[in-house]
Amino acid sequence: MFKKMDTALRNLGVAALFFVVVLLVGKNVGPYNQSQIAVALIIFIGVLSINILTGLSGQLSLGQGALMAIGGYSCALMINNWHLSMWIAIPLSLVSAAIAGYLLGLVAARLSGPYLAGTTLLLALALPTIANRFETVFGGETGLSIDFGTPTQWLSGIVSQDSFELWQLFVALIFATVSLFLTCNLFTSRSARSWRALRDHEPAAELMGINISRTKTQIFAISSAFAGVAGALYGLRGLVGPSVFGIALSLSLLTGSILGGVRSILGAGIGAVIVVFLPDWIGKAMHPFALADQLTNYLPALLSSLLLVLTIVINPGGIASSLYALARRARGNFKK
Amino acid sequence: MQTFLNAFFTGGSRGAIYALVALGLVLVWRGAGLINFAQMGQAMFSAYVASTLIAQGKNYWIAFIAALVVGAVLGAAIDILVIRPLKKKSGSAILNSPSMREAIPVIASLGILGILQALAGMIWAGDERGFPAPVSTSAISLGGKSAPFTPFDLFVIGTVFAILLATSLFLSKTSVGLAMRASALNSEVARLSGIRTRSIRTLGWVISGAVASIAGLFITPATNIAPNSLDLILIVGFAACVIGGLDSLMGSVLGGFILGFTTSFIGVYDVPEDIFIAIFAMLILVMLFRPQGIFGSKAGRRV
Amino acid sequence: MLEIKELSVSYDSVQAVSGISFVAETGKITTVIGANGAGKTTLLRTISGLIAPKSGGISWNGSEIQGLRPENIVRAGIAQAPEGHAVIAELTVEENIRMGALFRLRKNRDDVRAAIAEMYELFPRLAERKNQKAGTLSGGERQMLAISRALVSRPQLLLLDEPSLGLAPLIVEQIIQTVSALCRETGLTVLLVEQNANTALEVADHGVLLALGKVVASMPAAQLRADESLRAAYLGY
Ligand SMILES: Nc1ncnc2c1ncn2[C@@H]1O[C@H](COP(=O)(O)OP(=O)(O)OP(=O)(O)O)[C@@H](O)[C@H]1O
Ligand SMILES: [Mg+2]
Numbered sequence: 001m002f003k004k005m006d007t008a009l010r011n012l013g014v015a016a017l018f019f020v021v022v023l024l025v026g027k028n029v030g031p032y033n034q035s036q037i038a039v040a041l042i043i044f045i046g047v048l049s050i051n052i053l054t055g056l057s058g059q060l061s062l063g064q065g066a067l068m069a070i071g072g073y074s075c076a077l078m079i080n081n082w083h084l085s086m087w088i089a090i091p092l093s094l095v096s097a098a099i100a101g102y103l104l105g106l107v108a109a110r111l112s113g114p115y116l117a118g119t120t121l122l123l124a125l126a127l128p129t130i131a132n133r134f135e136t137v138f139g140g141e142t143g144l145s146i147d148f149g150t151p152t153q154w155l156s157g158i159v160s161q162d163s164f165e166l167w168q169l170f171v172a173l174i175f176a177t178v179s180l181f182l183t184c185n186l187f188t189s190r191s192a193r194s195w196r197a198l199r200d201h202e203p204a205a206e207l208m209g210i211n212i213s214r215t216k217t218q219i220f221a222i223s224s225a226f227a228g229v230a231g232a233l234y235g236l237r238g239l240v241g242p243s244v245f246g247i248a249l250s251l252s253l254l255t256g257s258i259l260g261g262v263r264s265i266l267g268a269g270i271g272a273v274i275v276v277f278l279p280d281w282i283g284k285a286m287h288p289f290a291l292a293d294q295l296t297n298y299l300p301a302l303l304s305s306l307l308l309v310l311t312i313v314i315n316p317g318g319i320a321s322s323l324y325a326l327a328r329r330a331r332g333n334f335k336k
Numbered sequence: 337m338q339t340f341l342n343a344f345f346t347g348g349s350r351g352a353i354y355a356l357v358a359l360g361l362v363l364v365w366r367g368a369g370l371i372n373f374a375q376m377g378q379a380m381f382s383a384y385v386a387s388t389l390i391a392q393g394k395n396y397w398i399a400f401i402a403a404l405v406v407g408a409v410l411g412a413a414i415d416i417l418v419i420r421p422l423k424k425k426s427g428s429a430i431l432n433s434p435s436m437r438e439a440i441p442v443i444a445s446l447g448i449l450g451i452l453q454a455l456a457g458m459i460w461a462g463d464e465r466g467f468p469a470p471v472s473t474s475a476i477s478l479g480g481k482s483a484p485f486t487p488f489d490l491f492v493i494g495t496v497f498a499i500l501l502a503t504s505l506f507l508s509k510t511s512v513g514l515a516m517r518a519s520a521l522n523s524e525v526a527r528l529s530g531i532r533t534r535s536i537r538t539l540g541w542v543i544s545g546a547v548a549s550i551a552g553l554f555i556t557p558a559t560n561i562a563p564n565s566l567d568l569i570l571i572v573g574f575a576a577c578v579i580g581g582l583d584s585l586m587g588s589v590l591g592g593f594i595l596g597f598t599t600s601f602i603g604v605y606d607v608p609e610d611i612f613i614a615i616f617a618m619l620i621l622v623m624l625f626r627p628q629g630i631f632g633s634k635a636g637r638r639v
Numbered sequence: 640m641l642e643i644k645e646l647s648v649s650y651d652s653v654q655a656v657s658g659i660s661f662v663a664e665t666g667k668i669t670t671v672i673g674a675n676g677a678g679k680t681t682l683l684r685t686i687s688g689l690i691a692p693k694s695g696g697i698s699w700n701g702s703e704i705q706g707l708r709p710e711n712i713v714r715a716g717i718a719q720a721p722e723g724h725a726v727i728a729e730l731t732v733e734e735n736i737r738m739g740a741l742f743r744l745r746k747n748r749d750d751v752r753a754a755i756a757e758m759y760e761l762f763p764r765l766a767e768r769k770n771q772k773a774g775t776l777s778g779g780e781r782q783m784l785a786i787s788r789a790l791v792s793r794p795q796l797l798l799l800d801e802p803s804l805g806l807a808p809l810i811v812e813q814i815i816q817t818v819s820a821l822c823r824e825t826g827l828t829v830l831l832v833e834q835n836a837n838t839a840l841e842v843a844d845h846g847v848l849l850a851l852g853k854v855v856a857s858m859p860a861a862q863l864r865a866d867e868s869l870r871a872a873y874l875g876y
Contacts, residue, residue, distance in 0.1 A: 058435025060442060062373075107620055114371045114582070115623060117442050118574040121373070122619065125571050126612035133609040200433040247567065251446060258443060263430065298457035305450025312444045313421050316430045511741050514730075518738050522727045528687060530713035530742035530792060 011184035019177045026169045034165035035237075036276055041172040042233045044272035045179045046249075047256040048265065049226035052183065055263040056192055057219045058199030059108060060117045063124030065250030067104075067224045069240075071097040071231030076144040076240040077137070086149060086236065090175065093232040094225045101224020105217035124250045128242030143241020172233050179226060183265055186222070195219060255308045261318030270319050278304055341484030343604040344597070349489040351596020352496035356551035357573030358580065358588035359503065360544040364411075365582055366520035367540035368419060370438070371574060373445040376566035377452035378414075378545050379552025382406035383561050384460050386553060387467045396470045403549045410452070411545025415538045418444050453563040460563075467556035492554050499547065500589055507585070516540060572599070575619045581632025590631055640665050641686070641717075641796055641830065646695035648678070648685050655681040657852040658695065663796070663845070668822055668829040670839040670860065673849035674873065679832040680722050682849075683798045686830075687719045688712040699796070714742060718794035722801050724781040728774030732765055732784055735773050739788040750793075758787040761817060779810035786814065790821075796828045803835040811835070815842055840864040848873055 026037050046068060053059050061067075074093035078084045084092070104123070108116050131138040138144070148168050186192055197205040198215060206212055235244065256275040261267025279300035286296060315322060357376070364372045385406050386399035422431075422441055431437050471487040507513035518526040519533040520540075526533050551573075552566060559565055572595055580591025598618070599611045622629065641663040648656040656678040663669035671679050684690045686697055688709040697705045704715060718739070726735050736758055740751040759766035762783040768776065773784055782802050789797060799818065803811040815831075819842040822829050833839035840846050846863035848856040850873050856863060863869065 054436075054439060058433055058439065060435075060439035062442075062446065107624065110627065111623060112438070114365070114438065114442065115578060115627075117373075117439070118371055118571070118578065119619060119623070122571045122575060122612075122616055125568060126616050129609050129612045133607070133613065199435050202434075251450060254443060254446065255450075262436075294461040295458050298454040301450060302454035302458065305447045305454060308447035309418060309444055309451065312440055312447065313418055316422075316440055321429070511737070511744055514734055514738060515741055518727055518730065518734075521729050522725070524689065525721070525725050525727055525788075526738070527689070527709040528713065528719050528721060528725075529739045529788060530710050531738070532710050532742075 007188050008185060011181055011188070014184060015177050015181035018180055019173060022173055022176075023170070026166060026173070031163065031165040034163070034169045036280065038165070038169040038172040039234075039237070040272045040276040041169070041176040042230050042237075043253065043256060043276055044176055044269055045226055045233070046230035046253045047260065047268040047272050047275075048179055048183050049223045049230065050253055050257040051262055051265065051268050052186065052226065053219060053223035054257065056187070056199065057195045057216065059216060059219065061108075061120040061223075062117050062254065063120030063122070063250055064223075064227050064253050065245050065247065066120070066124040066127050067097050067101055067227035068231030068234060068249065068253075069127050069245035070100045070224075071228030072235030072240040072245060073131075073138060073144070073231075074228070075232035076146045076235055079146050080144060086171070090229060090232045090236075094228045097228020097231065098221045098225040101227070102217060102221040104224070105220025108220055109213035109216040121247075121250075124245075124247050127245065131242045139241065141242060143239050143244065144235075145239050146236055147238055148236050168237065171236070175229055175233060179229065180265065183226075183268075187265060252304070255304050257318075258308055258316075259304075259311050259318055261320030263317070264320035264324070266323070267318050267320030274307075275304065338484060339604060343600045345485035345489050346604075347597035347600030348593070349485075349492040349596075350600055351593035352493045353551050353554050353592075354569070354572050354576050354596050355589040355592030356496055356499065356547055356554070357569055358576040358592040359500065359585065360548040360551065361570075361573055361577050362582065362585055362588045363540045363544040363547070365577070366585075367516065367537045368415070368441075370419075370441045370445065371577075372414070372541075372544065373442065373570065374414060374448035374452060375544065375548045375573075376552065376570035377449040378407050378410040379548040380561060380563060380566045381410060381452050381456055382549040383467060383552040383556050383566075384456055384465075387465055387556070387561060388460070390468060391465075396468065400470075400550075400553060403553055404546045407545035407547075407549030407552075408542045409545070411541035411543075412538055414445070414448055415541040418448065419541075420534065456563045465561055467553070467561060469557035473557055488557065495550070495554075499550065503543070503547075504585065512536075512539070572615060575615050577629075578619055579622045579630060581629025584629065584632045587629050587631030591629070594630075640700060641828065642696075642698045643682075643686075644696040644698065646682070646685065646697065647693045648681050648690055649693050654693075655852055656685070656692075659849070659852070659854045660695075661847045661854060661857045663828060663830050665795075665828050666822065666826045667844040668819060668831055668842055669845045669847065670831040670833055670843035671847045671849055672833050672836045672839055674834065676851075677849040678852040679849055680800055681852075683719060683721075683800050683830070683832055686712070686717065686798060710742070713792055713794075716793075716795040717798065718789035718792050718796070719798035720782070720785040720789045720800065720802065723804065724778060724785050726773045726776075726781055726784045726788065728772065730773055731770050732773055732776070733769045735784055736765070736787050736791050739791040743792065751791075754791045754793055758791055761790075761821075762787060779806050779814070782806060782810075782814060786818070794827070796830065799829065799831045801832055801834060803833060803838060808838075811838055815839075818842075836870070837864075 022037065026034055046064065050064055053061055071093040074096040075089045078089040078092055079086065111119065132140050148171055194205065194210050195215065197208060198210060198212065202212060231245065252275045256271030257268065259274050260269065260271025282300050282303060286299065311318060360375050361371060364370065382403035386403040389399040389402055390396065419441060422444065431440060469488045471491050473486050473488040475482040475486050477483065507517060515531045515536050516539065518529065519531055519536045523533045555566065555569055573592065576591035576595045577588040579594060580589065581587030595615065598614060602611050602614055644660050645658045646656055647654065647658050671682065673679055681690065685692050688707050692705050696703055699715060699717065704712060736755055740754055744751050764780055765783055765787060768780065773781065776784060786802070802814055815838055818829060821827050831839055831843060840860045840863055843860040846858060846860040847854060848863060848869060855873060856869055
């Protein structure tokens with residue numbers, strides 16, 4: 001019991017520290033980087049949803065972008081049609097993504113690796129056509145426009161009224177912090193232990209009395225809830241549409257997850273930062289060379305895919321697992 | 337009636353192309369146990385190479401062969417550079433769990449798709465370009481009335497049938513084909529029999545890459561090539577495999593034809609936007625009620 | 640001559656074979672007997688190259704073969720009929736046999752044809768079921784097929800893993816006699832792994848008793864067979 005309290009407190013501390021550090025950094029960079037940090041925070045939540053699903057339970061979804069889209073569209077529809085406040089719409093879109101994820105999970109629980117991967121990828125690819133099919137509701141190719149609105153009055157002490165970018169960062173940070181706290185608790189919870197058992201040895205997990213298909217469905221729903229929040233926030237940046245939630249988004253979430261480390265929360269953070277900032281870094285590095293547009297346009301995609309494949313071949317645990325290994329070795333040396 | 341026949345023949349030639357894609361996927365699946373999402377990336381790349389050759393004034397058939405070779409080489413490269421090293425890595429912590437051992441190569445294949453698309457974008461500026469058909473793509477006229485099919489439809493259907501026949505003869509009648517089947521069915525017994533299963537698996541990648549390239553060439557006269565223009569075809573091919581039976585070669589091929597007809601009839605009688613919804617629904621229904629696929633054998637499914 | 644030298648093999652945490660040594664003489668039948676989990680299958684899989692040993696060596700006709708891939712071990716003349724009558728159920732009987740000779744096909748087409756014909760002579764029941772799927776065979780026929788698949792590569796050393804598993808005594812007798820005749824006539828070396836000690840020791844020249852991954856006794860088969868105390872202690876009868 002006390003131990004449980006301890007970890008909860010520790011996780012709370014981690015989350016608080018995260019909040020303060022990101023906010024301080026955010027306040028001290030320019031508007032462009034503020035909005036980039038906001039995107040990284042949103043992608044962080046998305047990558048967490050993959051790390052929960054794939055890292056904890058071993059189920060692979062290639063269409064996490066589709067679940068983000070469900071969150072995004074729900075949020076946009078609620079704000080535009082029902083004029084709900086964003087603070088209500090975002091949690092509600094979490095619910096709708098979780099329901100969708102639950103339904104998908106019902107199917108997914110019966111599917112093994114390749115089937116699940118292909119089906120989720122198909123879902124991600126089919127989504128734009130659904131948006132076109134019901135154009136009056138979903139706005140077709142163009143999509144629906146929404147935004148974060150203006151900072152609430154009482155917050156203007158923290159966020160200055162005139163900076164849209166900082167406001168965006170602030171809202172994303174709140175949800176990212178809550179997600180971080182919840183994921184930390186999830187990763188150390190007892191359920192996570194049985195999920196890992198499921199991931200590592202399904203027959204043994206079954207013998208332990210774990211209801212395989214119910215558990216898989218639950219995990220799918222939980223992971224989708226995270227994806228839904230990420231999707232709602234991602235859309236609130238300005239637009240909810242097929243082009244926003246394309247297959248490229250699913251792939252960059254997956255890339256972030258693998259690069260950072262699919263089994264680690266720290267990894268999700270590292271991965272999100274890499275995925276979001278890599279194009280900027282490449283741009284900076286390549287600037288002196290004045291390359292042709294046709295090269296610079298595709299360089300980020302090339303490098304991130306290359307990094308993905310190299311990570312898988314060389315170090316499938318991702319950056320986080322190497323960091324942990326280093327830390328362990330350092331601690332070992334210290335003890336000696 | 338005319339509309340029906342049109343839809344029928346379009347469905348046939350489209351189905352033939354899907355069947356090729358499905359064949360390519362199944363060849364790798366049976367040998368290596370993974371769905372190769374990079375496959376249409378290989379096809380796209382070889383279609384670009386072929387279109388470049390044709391733009392330089394080369395003959396269609398030279399371009400055709402070049403595309404085949406590029407697809408095959410890419411297939412071998414993926415296996416040797418990425419998939420083999422992964423197999424060796426099975427000691428690392430993350431690859432210890434069976435679910436991750438399945439998932440990781442699939443993610444790698446997506447990464448390879450990303451690499452190929454980005455490279456194609458860099459080399460060919462990402463411009464969409466057309467690709468000629470070797471024969472006319474406008475309807476034949478028979479006695480003043482236009483027939484419901486084009487010479488290109490017939491060409492596609494004929495070539496695909498020839499390829500399917502050749503593949504099945506190769507697998508069932510030759511010793512290399514026997515080695516391929518044995519390695520896919522039980523690689524341990526195959527190795528104990530002296531079969532070099534690693535090389536045989538690479539051969540599967542090679543054939544799959546070549547077959548996919550043909551599919552790419554056949555689809556491109558209808559839709560222009562762009563780095564990501566073949567993604568959707570791959571997904572249809574995947575659905576075809578699952579619907580027909582991922583472990584059954586002929587099942588997947590039939591699945592391809594089923595989807596060809598379905599999409600064609602929906603496109604004609606309903607709206608094209610419904611195509612993906614229909615495919616998705618079919619896929620889910622088959623997976624729920626007949627997970628081994630319509631034509632797969634009961635025990636066939638690998639879990 | 641096959642020489643096992645201080646061989647140890649382990650799975651993640653379990654040590655299955657711990658420092659065993661023995662010799663299987665050319666042209667003789669050597670049998671390795673032991674209870675469930677003694678490490679017999681592990682030993683054969685290691686010889687065939689399916690598992691890498693942790694330490695120790697395996698020498699075959701004077702050259703070290705540990706660490707070679709299974710497909711090269713077969714080429715060196717060592718064939719195995721694995722545990723559980725392993726054949727490929729989805730292939731026909733003929734294809735299963737042909738599979739064992741594929742690697743020799745390019746150099747020696749005629750001899751391969753002859754070898755396949757010999758297998759049908761050896762086990763006429765297989766000839767009648769040539770075009771049947773191996774999955775439809777009875778247990779005994781499947782074991783005959785597994786042995787034929789191994790023999791068709793014309794090995795100098797045949798590794799047999801519990802050919803008696805789940806078979807009626809009569810069939811076991813027939814299979815074992817066939818193998819022992821082959822040994823006498825062609826100079827084939829056999830390493831026979833068995834739980835069924837009586838049958839195995841009857842035909843074998845040399846016996847090795849394995850318990851918990853260690854060699855407890857290695858002596859002429861007749862002597863091992865006569866040793867009541869060893870049998871009572873390790874085989875339970
Ligand atoms: N793949 C494996 N992973 C982990 N441990 C294994 C594996 N295979 C065998 N073992 C263990 O190694 C030991 C020896 O097994 P082995 O199969 O070699 O025994 P055996 O003598 O062939 O038994 P049997 O007569 O039942 O076939 C056993 O304790 C077994 O549990
Ligand atoms: Mg055994």
